[in-house]
Amino acid sequence: MHRPDRQWSLLAINKSPTSVARLNVQFRVLGAKQPASFIDAVEVIQFSRAQYAWHADGPNGYPIRSLPPKRFTQKASSFYDLPPYSLTVLRGKVPN
DSSP: OBOTTSOEEEEEEEOOSSOOEEEEOOBOOTTOSSOBOOEEEEEEEEESTTTEEEEOBTBTOEEEEEOOOEEEEEEOOSEEEEOSSEEEEEEEEOOO
16 A cells, blocks of 8 residues: 555565465566565564464463554565565565
8 A cells, every 4th residue: 555655555464383484575667667576664563473472262262462563664675574474564665
């Protein structure tokens, strides 16, 4: 999604219960001959098993861990690792 602050935001979901997924992020920019990647720093917001776990007990189930999403900034890259069973938002700038 192209945001009003001129950054791009991308939601990625890893549905695998056991495997880390490696996401290759490239953007097609009008007029550019090559795909573009994020530049500068990328803000990462991630929600995975590290933040949430459920104790299954039918109608008496309850969360045994319920923490806020992990937020961090990393150097821009073309590749981003997604933990198993996770939602990840990547937000950053792309060259014009």
